[in-house]
């Protein structure tokens with residue numbers, strides 16, 4: 001499996017999703033995370049602690065990728081049209097995380113429009129940072145996105161993700177009562193990818 005996590009907006013959970021989807025794939029096969037963002041957030045995450053997979057730079061990807069079963073690529077925000085075309089063509093599935101607010105969804109729709117113009121159908125929207133209460137916003141987002149392929153499972157907004165990033169570990173290793181439930185969200189999304 002080659003999964004790319006992308007999107008127009010910053011701060012919508014791309015890196016967090018790339019890291020946790022890589023955790024999911026690492027539980028079933030040899031997994032590599034390719035850090036394609038010049039900000040190196042995924043690399044920083046792995047260096048602060050330990051992650052259950054190797055993280056390499058985009059420039060190292062060609063050398064490393066042949067020895068891995070699953071590859072997850074984290075990318076920078078604001079891909080231009082050519083970037084997006086290359087991203088969409090270069091993976092089995094493009095995961096597009098978005099928060100459920102109107103601004104993020106507007107930005108996302110630009111990306112989706114471009115993907116549709118390119119004729120790509122290998123992408124799916126992931127709603128992230130969804131407030132457990134009220135659920136209304138996520139429901140409205142689903143209505144706004146009804147024509148677009150989406151994951152059934154939402155990723156809830158939980159403080160343990162920030163702790164995980166700070167500690168450099170997967171969320172399930174954080175000491176927080178919501179750490180296990182948080183992991184269940186990404187586990188369910190990982191299973192949707194393979195189903």
Ligand SMILES: Nc1ncnc2c1ncn2[C@@H]1O[C@H](COP(=O)(O)OP(=O)(O)O)[C@@H](O)[C@H]1O
Nearest residue numbers: 010011012013014015016129156157158161162
């Ligand atoms: N589900 C979530 N709940 C709460 N905070 C989150 C969640 N996902 C990400 N975050 C936090 O939001 C910020 C941006 O997330 P990040 O994954 O770096 O986004 P991006 O890669 O799109 O810029 C980080 O501080 C991260 O810890």
Ligand SMILES: [Mg+2]
Nearest residue numbers: 014015037041
């Ligand atoms: Mg990022």
